[in-house]
Amino acid sequence: MKPPIRIGIVGMGGFAGWHHNTVAKLEERGEARLICTCDPAAATFAAQQADWKFNARGVSVFPDYRTMLAACGSQLDLLVVPTPIQLHAEMHRAGVELGLPVYLEKPPTLDYLELEEMIVRDRSARKSSFVGFNFIIEKPRLALKERILAGEFGAVRSATLIALWPRPADYFRRNSWAGRLMMDGRVVLDSCFGNANAHFVHNLLFWTGGPELYSWAQPAAVRAELYRAHAIEGADTFFVEADTTTGVNLRFALSHTGTGAGTHAETVLCDKATLKYIVGQHAEIRWHDGRT
Ligand SMILES: NC(=O)c1ccc[n+]([C@@H]2O[C@H](COP(=O)([O-])OP(=O)(O)OC[C@H]3O[C@@H](n4cnc5c(N)ncnc54)[C@H](O)[C@@H]3O)[C@@H](O)[C@H]2O)c1
Structure with a gap:
């Protein structure tokens, strides 16, 4: 059996909540493991963190993605980015710099110049990222x-x-x-x-x-x-x-x-x-x- 994919999710609320639910289900099947997550408003998701059993699952919680990646980046196989559109490029870049593939929520960006830069960056990345046009x-x-x-x-x-x-x-x-x-x-x-x-x-x-x-x-x-x-x-x-x-x-x-x-x-x-x-x-x- 393959080892579980080690995942970090940026964000907890909005659509990020759906990613948390999905990863929790994959974790029950032994296919994934949530290593870390972050949100600038992490404290407002206390109830969700209890529902998702972060303590029992050993999930580390951070207030921002840079601190999270500095602490846990080397333990990850995949970075999931379901955050506000205008933050996608910098978060994708941080994943690429660590050699991580990024599951980027759609749209990757709505700034076409930024998109060109993201495509160039991804072409030279160790692992390709993908956008959630599911x-x-x-x-x-x-x-x-x-x-x-x-x-x-x-x-x-x-x-x-x-x-x-x-x-x-x-x-x-x-x-x-x-x-x-x-x-x-x-x-x-x-x-x-x-x-x-x-x-x-x-x-x-x-x-x-x-x-x-x-x-x-x-x-x-x-x-x-x-x-x-x-x-x-x-x-x-x-x-x-x-x-x-x-x-x-x-x-x-x-x-x-x-x-x-x-x-x-x-x-x-x-x-x-x-x-x-x-x-x-x-x-x-x-x-x-x-x-x-
Ligand atoms: N695939 C789909 O069907 C689908 C559905 C809904 C939303 N989306 C996409 O998901 C993305 C997020 O949309 P949303 O409406 O959930 O947005 P949102 O503003 O609710 O943000 C999601 C989470 O990101 C957190 N966040 C904000 N800034 C952050 C930061 N600097 N670091 C870490 N976390 C941060 C927010 O606190 C929130 O918990 C968008 O790209 C949207 O298009 C996709």
Whole structure:
């Protein structure tokens, strides 16, 4: 049996809590071991720390990630970074400098210059990091993409994404960076397009990318209209049209406005069929000769 993967998680609240739950389950199966964690507000997570049985599991808790890595970095196999977007680059860098692969929450950053630097840094890293765009590994998605690449549906002409995810005002008050454009001189650009629904945006690029399975379309030109209904710095409603370098047309409509249940759908228009994919629910092939 393989030794458990030794993990450090940066952060405890928000989505970091889900990472803690998952690692605790993997630990019960002997597949992982949480060595250390940190949070500037660690004391406010006392109840969670008791639930996660940190004392019994021997987990070390630190107030910040630099102290944590200085004390425990050499004992780790993986660093998990589910923290505010604008902190990802420096935390990824700290992991790379220690030779650790980083599980970086999406989006890696929304500052494109910073992204270029992160990619260059990762290329020379001892171990590659990865970004948690977790819908890419869905088996039905991978099978359908193989069929697209094999040419079964004819050439891909266009793809659309509708992702409506109504969010109340509280959503933007849950932390200091939600809905922000800049903070402390750093680019945040938090939005339904760049963050909350970034999975689906990424999925659309995946459907239309080739020739390898794990390839993503490259936008050549982008036109967009952005709107705001919530009292936030950024936008909460996006209409985006893009042409890819291979001539595929992409159209996106995303919003955090409205009320009620959300909805999302990824659609890929090919010469012989239209494919509709709804994460976790539904995959449909509608042939243009009438078959479904
Ligand atoms: N994959 C998904 O489905 C999914 C879902 C939700 C959020 N996310 C991503 O997770 C990341 C975090 O989002 P969130 O809404 O949980 O953010 P958040 O602001 O709630 O932060 C998460 C935790 O990081 C801690 N933190 C903040 N600064 C820190 C620092 N300097 N050092 C250590 N810890 C620090 C916060 O105290 C908090 O406990 C974002 O990138 C977000 O896009 C992914």
